[in-house]
Amino acid sequence: MRKLLLLLPVLLWLSAVPASYGDDETSWLSFFDHKNEVAPVRDATYKKECGACHFPYQPGWLPQSAWQKLLAPSALADHFGEDAELPETTRRHILDYALLNAADKSSYKRSKKVMASLDKGEVPTRITDVAYIRRKHHEIPAALIKGDKVKSLSFCDACHTKAAEGVFDEDTVVIPGKGKWSW
Amino acid sequence: MNKYLRMIGALFLMLPVLSLAGIDQTIAHYTPQNGLGFSAQRGDTLWHRKNTAKDGKERDCTVCHGDDLKKPGKHIKTGKVIDPMAPSVNHKRFTDIDKVEKWFLRNCKWTFGRECTDQEKGDILKYLSQF
Numbered sequence: 001m002r003k004l005l006l007l008l009p010v011l012l013w014l015s016a017v018p019a020s021y022g023d024d025e026t027s028w029l030s031f032f033d034h035k036n037e038v039a040p041v042r043d044a045t046y047k048k049e050c051g052a053c054h055f056p057y058q059p060g061w062l063p064q065s066a067w068q069k070l071l072a073p074s075a076l077a078d079h080f081g082e083d084a085e086l087p088e089t090t091r092r093h094i095l096d097y098a099l100l101n102a103a104d105k106s107s108y109k110r111s112k113k114v115m116a117s118l119d120k121g122e123v124p125t126r127i128t129d130v131a132y133i134r135r136k137h138h139e140i141p142a143a144l145i146k147g148d149k150v151k152s153l154s155f156c157d158a159c160h161t162k163a164a165e166g167v168f169d170e171d172t173v174v175i176p177g178k179g180k181w182s183w
Numbered sequence: 184m185n186k187y188l189r190m191i192g193a194l195f196l197m198l199p200v201l202s203l204a205g206i207d208q209t210i211a212h213y214t215p216q217n218g219l220g221f222s223a224q225r226g227d228t229l230w231h232r233k234n235t236a237k238d239g240k241e242r243d244c245t246v247c248h249g250d251d252l253k254k255p256g257k258h259i260k261t262g263k264v265i266d267p268m269a270p271s272v273n274h275k276r277f278t279d280i281d282k283v284e285k286w287f288l289r290n291c292k293w294t295f296g297r298e299c300t301d302q303e304k305g306d307i308l309k310y311l312s313q314f
Contacts, residue, residue: 053258053261053263054263077292081260082260082293083288083289083290083292083293085285085288085289085292086285087281151262
């Protein structure tokens with residue numbers, strides 16, 4: 001029992017860790033957090049509406065200016081050749097969520113890399129046009145991407161097995177028809 | 184105990200009826216023009232009517248929904264798998280009017296290049312309710 005009591009302060013300290021990490025980037029505790037990836041989508045409407053047709057890309061892949069453009073009513077009516085119109089309240093909700101979590105508002109590592117790779121004032125309209133994304137995929141032979149299994153770089157979760165959680169680490173990549181990708 | 188079992192059994196028997204109520208309620212949301220009423224036959228014609236899109240290719244509802252409505256379809260461009268349209272195998276179909284309206288708006292414009300009228304929506308739903 002006494003031994004357990006001695007452990008108490010340690011247990012208390014440990015239980016406090018999850019509550020504090022992630023809030024302060026400069027804290028040494030950021031070593032433990034997951035901000036080295038991209039913020040996962042936490043909004044049910046965003047996930048449902050965007051995910052009804054394609055992988056619900058995390059807002060942290062594009063700057064606010066891009067979301068503003070992509071999610072305008074007229075843009076949604078011609079969304080890469082598809083009609084993706086939404087009722088105004090839903091569109092507003094999704095746009096607000098995207099703006100709040102856009103790459104230029106995020107402290108996650110990959111969002112910062114996206115921003116660093118863009119030219120000043122550049123407004124990419126496709127995530128696959130972002131220099132950082134292109135650079136990260138340029139070693140992969142085109143033959144592995146084109147074709148029925150993956151189709152294009154737009155299908156994140158075709159290879160990134162933890163894409164939905166916002167995890168894009170190399171270790172989580174399995175390319176259909178090829179298997180684990182090794183660099 | 185026996186009474187409860189019988190009640191549960193009765194509820195199960197009501198299931199098909201409940202799912203029918205779903206699509207009928209949705210159809211009731213639309214107003215037919217000139218007292219025409221809705222017709223499955225007109226819906227059938229619309230469903231298979233071919234239109235030439237901006238990209239020069241012909242489109243009708245089946246290009247994405249497939250020929251067998253009891254089986255999943257596949258979007259010709261995005262490859263997205265579309266759940267079966269037949270209410271008999273997909274009980275959730277046509278039970279959410281907001282969802283029905285959202286997709287009518289998108290898909291009528293995509294396929295026909297314009298929005299569908301209430302009459303057309305009712306006819307299409309009447310046609311699909313048979314499956």
